[in-house]
Amino acid sequence: MSHQIRIVGSDVCFGCEPGETILDAALKAGIEMPYSCRKxxxxxxxxxxxxxxxxxGTVSAEATPPGQELLCQCRPRADLAIAPSSWRRLEPGARKRLQLKVYRNTLAAPDVxxxxxxLPAGQRAKFRAGQYLQVQLPDGERRSYSMANPPHESDGVQLHVRHVAGGRxxxxxxxxxxxxxLDVELPFGQVDLDPEAGGPLLCVCGGTGFAPVKSLLDDLAKRKSARSVTLIWGARDRAGLYLLEHTAKWARALPNWRFVAALEDGAEAKALGAFHGRVDAAVRALASxxxxxxxxxxxxxxxxxxxVRAACVDAMQLPAERFHADIFVPGPAG
Incomplete structure (x- = not known):
């Protein structure tokens, strides 16, 4: 017997089958809330x-605010009411299954x-900056990858794929x-960033975490945003900043722009004029x-x-609700 889930402060109610998570049931009912990893x-x-x-289910204690639960891991045994930070109805047909054709496959770095x-002729991919797609493998398993292109480039998608030992x-x-x-389904994810917001934005990424950040910043540049934007991009060495030249485009397009490269290799950091250390150390050092x-x-x-979450809370006194995370968790898509 299914259980009824009600959204507090609304008349919205949807069913959740035994063993199904609240998040999966909401998405199936056409209700989208903030989510990313689903794990x-x-x-x-x-x-x-x-x-x-x-x-x-299994949750990260430090990612769970006091008095709250992670809906991707909650399986109800009775009727419940939930109070998500935000929600919206999915547009009918917003998510599509498509066969995409490989147009170009190049190495941006030895391991990326x-x-x-x-997309097929005449079709477009409707997504928001920062969202991701799922690639279906021949055996039916899925893997998630962020769209690195901005939404206005809707006749195709660009993926940044790190070569991982044993990666399917x-x-x-x-x-x-x-x-x-390739068989794909898109879009997934809800990063809950308002593209029209005017407050400062700090983006912090490591490695191919640059992909959704690129989509977000390309979108802001297209919108001619005047908001203050800082990017801290970290890697072990210079090769890990595999599209470093792209940051020059944002320097020209975004009037209040700052870029900080963070490299763990001391010699390469010095040669590039980058911060020497991890991205969380860069946040703490530059907090003021x-x-x-x-x-x-x-x-x-x-x-x-x-x-980085800890650094932002400790050094910047950032309220938890203003920290938005897109975590790359390996393995089958949730």
Missing amino acids: GVCGNCAARVEGGDFER SLLQLR FSALVADLQPGDL ELPRGGEVYCCGAPPMVSA
């Missing part, structure tokens, strides 16, 4: 849960492929040729210089995002 790590889907009993895919999809990427087809009263968007591996 209990990023904390984006945190919400207050009222009344009734539920099963709590830039995969340019084209990254192992296939090297052999993909122009004309090859960073604009306050805005939002932080952070993307990368779970330990990096966790460290």
Whole structure:
């Protein structure tokens, strides 16, 4: 028997089947709330849960605000009421399953492929900056990758794929040729960033966490945004900043722009004039210089995002609700 989930302060109610998470049930019902990883790590889907009993799956304690639960891990045993930070109805047909054609496959770094895919003739990909797609593998498993192109470039998508030892999809990427087809579904994710907001924005990313940041910043540049934007991009060495030249475009397009490269290799950091150390150390070191009263968007591996979250709270006194995370969690898509 399904349980009824009500959104506090509204007349919206949807069913949740036994064993189904609240987030999955909401998405199936056409209700979208903030979410990203769907694996209990990023904390984006945190919400207050009222009344009734539920099963709590594996969650990251530091990503779960006090008095809230992660909806991607909550499986109700009774009717419940939830109070998400925001919600909206999905447009009918907003999510599509498509066969995309490989247009170009190049190496941006020894361990990063830039995969340019084209949609079928006459079709467009409708998505918001920072969202991701799921690639379906031959055996039906899925892998998630952020769209690196901005929404106005809607006749195709660009993916940044890091080559990971044992990675199911990254192992296939090297052999993909122009004309090859990939089965994908898009869009997924809700980063909850208002593109029209005027407050300061700090973006922090590591490695290919640059992909959704690129989409966000290209979108702001297209909109001729005047908001203060700072990007801190970290890597082990210079090769990890695989599209460094692209930052010059934002310097020209965004009037209140600052870029900080953070490299763990001391010699290369010195040669590039970059910050020597990890991105969370850069946030702490530069905290007094960073604009306050805005939002932080952070993307990368779970330990990096966790460290940056702590740095923003400790050194910048950033309210938890202004920290938006897109965490790259390996393995099958949630």
